[in-house]
Amino acid sequence: MKTLRDIGENGLLRELLPLLPQRSDTPVGPGDDCAVVRLPLSPHDRLFTTDPVIENRHFLPKTPAHLVGRKAIARAVSDIAAMGGEPLWILINLVAPGDTPLTRIRGLYTGMIAAAHQWNLGILGGDTSEGTTLELHITAIGRVPRGLAVLRSGARARHALYVTGALGGACLPGARHHLLFEPRLAAGRFLAEEQFASAMMDISDGLATDLPRLLDASRRGCFLETAAIPLSRAARKTEAPLHHALCDGEDFELLFTVAPSKIERFEAAWQRRFPDLPATRIGTILASPHQRHMRHADGTTTPLLPGGYQHFLPHTPPCPPEP
Amino acid sequence: MKTLRDIGENGLLRELLPLLPQRSDTPVGPGDDCAVVRLPLSPHDRLFTTDPVIENRHFLPKTPAHLVGRKAIARAVSDIAAMGGEPLWILINLVAPGDTPLTRIRGLYTGMIAAAHQWNLGILGGDTSEGTTLELHITAIGRVPRGLAVLRSGARARHALYVTGALGGACLPGARHHLLFEPRLAAGRFLAEEQFASAMMDISDGLATDLPRLLDASRRGCFLETAAIPLSRAARKTEAPLHHALCDGEDFELLFTVAPSKIERFEAAWQRRFPDLPATRIGTILASPHQRHMRHADGTTTPLLPGGYQHFLPHTPPCPPEP
Numbered sequence: 001m002k003t004l005r006d007i008g009e010n011g012l013l014r015e016l017l018p019l020l021p022q023r024s025d026t027p028v029g030p031g032d033d034c035a036v037v038r039l040p041l042s043p044h045d046r047l048f049t050t051d052p053v054i055e056n057r058h059f060l061p062k063t064p065a066h067l068v069g070r071k072a073i074a075r076a077v078s079d080i081a082a083m084g085g086e087p088l089w090i091l092i093n094l095v096a097p098g099d100t101p102l103t104r105i106r107g108l109y110t111g112m113i114a115a116a117h118q119w120n121l122g123i124l125g126g127d128t129s130e131g132t133t134l135e136l137h138i139t140a141i142g143r144v145p146r147g148l149a150v151l152r153s154g155a156r157a158r159h160a161l162y163v164t165g166a167l168g169g170a171c172l173p174g175a176r177h178h179l180l181f182e183p184r185l186a187a188g189r190f191l192a193e194e195q196f197a198s199a200m201m202d203i204s205d206g207l208a209t210d211l212p213r214l215l216d217a218s219r220r221g222c223f224l225e226t227a228a229i230p231l232s233r234a235a236r237k238t239e240a241p242l243h244h245a246l247c248d249g250e251d252f253e254l255l256f257t258v259a260p261s262k263i264e265r266f267e268a269a270w271q272r273r274f275p276d277l278p279a280t281r282i283g284t285i286l287a288s289p290h291q292r293h294m295r296h297a298d299g300t301t302t303p304l305l306p307g308g309y310q311h312f313l314p315h316t317p318p319c320p321p322e323p
Numbered sequence: 324m325k326t327l328r329d330i331g332e333n334g335l336l337r338e339l340l341p342l343l344p345q346r347s348d349t350p351v352g353p354g355d356d357c358a359v360v361r362l363p364l365s366p367h368d369r370l371f372t373t374d375p376v377i378e379n380r381h382f383l384p385k386t387p388a389h390l391v392g393r394k395a396i397a398r399a400v401s402d403i404a405a406m407g408g409e410p411l412w413i414l415i416n417l418v419a420p421g422d423t424p425l426t427r428i429r430g431l432y433t434g435m436i437a438a439a440h441q442w443n444l445g446i447l448g449g450d451t452s453e454g455t456t457l458e459l460h461i462t463a464i465g466r467v468p469r470g471l472a473v474l475r476s477g478a479r480a481r482h483a484l485y486v487t488g489a490l491g492g493a494c495l496p497g498a499r500h501h502l503l504f505e506p507r508l509a510a511g512r513f514l515a516e517e518q519f520a521s522a523m524m525d526i527s528d529g530l531a532t533d534l535p536r537l538l539d540a541s542r543r544g545c546f547l548e549t550a551a552i553p554l555s556r557a558a559r560k561t562e563a564p565l566h567h568a569l570c571d572g573e574d575f576e577l578l579f580t581v582a583p584s585k586i587e588r589f590e591a592a593w594q595r596r597f598p599d600l601p602a603t604r605i606g607t608i609l610a611s612p613h614q615r616h617m618r619h620a621d622g623t624t625t626p627l628l629p630g631g632y633q634h635f636l637p638h639t640p641p642c643p644p645e646p
Contacts, residue, residue, distance in 0.1 A: 020446035034448075037412065093416075113343065129380070
């Protein structure tokens with residue numbers, strides 16, 4: 001009997017997404033970082049996203065509860081950032097065993113409430129339910145100026161490929177990036193409102209998994225220049241920094257493309273606006289979706305194969321434990 | 324060390340709800356069936372709700388998967404109905420073990436997609452994640468004409484208390500009401516748009532648990548006439564029909580109040596509009612929140628004590644297995 005493990009998250013989504021009914025008021029349905037809904041008369045489109053954090057998968061029993069709460073909100077906020085939007089409201093589903101210490105539950109909410117204050121979010125409510133595993137499911141609603149949401153599908157041939165910050169090692173021993181990352185809200189809004197980005201997503205499952213998703217949505221290929229990929233400090237401490245930068249999850253940096261005619265203006269404006277946050281060019285989009293290559297420092301070229309985290313597949317670990 | 328079991332769901336909500344940050348655009352925050360958000364210029368307010376269904380709690384491993392999917396959507400739709408609203412969009416978080424058979428996952432989505440078609444919902448997306456228990460978390464977004472959402476807090480002294488349909492036994496052996504119930508969408512919209520209902524909620528955890536929640540929100544008491552409570556066929560087959568009508572969960576009927584000046588007009592209009600759906604008067608609201616009584620067929624009176632399902636408390640079972 002076939003199971004989820006046989007087809008993985010990507011296989012499941014490929015099968016299900018075309019079946020989901022849509023209303024005519026939804027310019028972007030499932031498959032991007034957020035759905036986009038258009039309201040009559042409104043100067044803003046609405047953004048909707050939902051994300052879980054699950055014990056022993058996204059955090060450990062010993063992870064400080066307030067950081068788990070923060071992470072749960074930050075993941076959903078990062079999806080809004082990846083559309084160029086502004087987050088407004090969240091809903092929270094808590095699942096917990098009945099014997100969960102109250103101090104732990106209070107810690108989760110302390111973290112979520114602090115995050116809501118930080119990003120000026122209203123907490124609209126949610127649900128609490130008994131279950132076997134501690135989980136938070138966060139739904140976030142945001143807005144973006146009408147028509148300016150940046151989708152995964154807008155990359156075209158010769159557009160330059162960029163990434164913010166540095167990649168890899170978010171969950172390595174000693175690294176707490178997967179708990180403490182800053183969703184790139186200001187950067188995402190800048191890229192959308194100035195109309196610099198032609199396509200955008202956040203990197204949550206690793207560049208090697210998420211870049212192919214952007215390319216699939218855009219029906220394009222790419223040359224990825226591996227020597228250009230910015231490596232996090234945690235990744236650089238390992239014996240295989242590039243592997244970590246490609247395959248680790250939970251970076252929550254922005255991956256985006258810029259049309260050739262805008263590159264010069266974009267790079268100058270970015271430098272002025274975000275002097276402390278690098279935006280690094282790591283490749284170029286190609287016309288054919290079948291052309292997906294990595295070019296290495298020594299001049300050799302290898303195929304770009306998906307290699308990050310994918311739910312349900314047996315060979316990829318979840319975000320590994322911090323110590 | 325204190326755990327969730329020591330304070331129950333109600334205790335947890337009492338502690339947390341006042342702490343959750345709100346934005347000024349939110350006339351109704353957490354604590355009602357839905358949150359209500361007001362958008363500038365819009366003739367409609369937005370409604371937001373989120374609900375989980377969890378294996379071995381809301382359904383069993385042998386429950387047909389398409390009915391689980393239907394139930395997940397119907398629960399959230401019932402929350403929209405309880406505000407008098409119209410559901411528009413949903414998001415779905417799936418949690419599943421990697422060895423879940425694909426046929427089961429496809430069954431869940433078959434049920435959810437059919438439900439989305441039935442209630443004209445767009446499925447905006449969601450997330451899929453590996454976990455130890457099969458779960459669906461549904462967020463529903465709806466709308467209601469501006470200012471007409473019916474809250475739990477509007478009951479006043481001498482308002483009449485009504486319930487739709489019949490109560491009890493939704494999960495008793497042989498009963499599949501908890502899977503097949505019809506959210507009272509048309510009834511809810513009628514009660515809101517005609518401005519008949521002063522307070523309203525859906526009964527999901529049993530009348531004895533949910534009526535006190537409505538009374539708490541309204542800061543009122545009540546006389547509940549137990550002889551008037553409409554008993555479901557499943558409850559009537561038991562030795563303690565009234566106990567089941569009071570304490571079983573998953574009725575998903577509407578509980579609402581009507582001001583004395585509107586009762587006559589309301590009852591006539593209801594009869595015309597819903598000839599096949601009873602709305603039964605089961606009591607009267609009292610001014611003091613400390614006056615909460617049940618009056619029985621023999622004329623005796625006993626206190627109304629909360630007695631339905633409450634998450635995290637050890638003494639109440641979840642929706643018990645259908646056979």
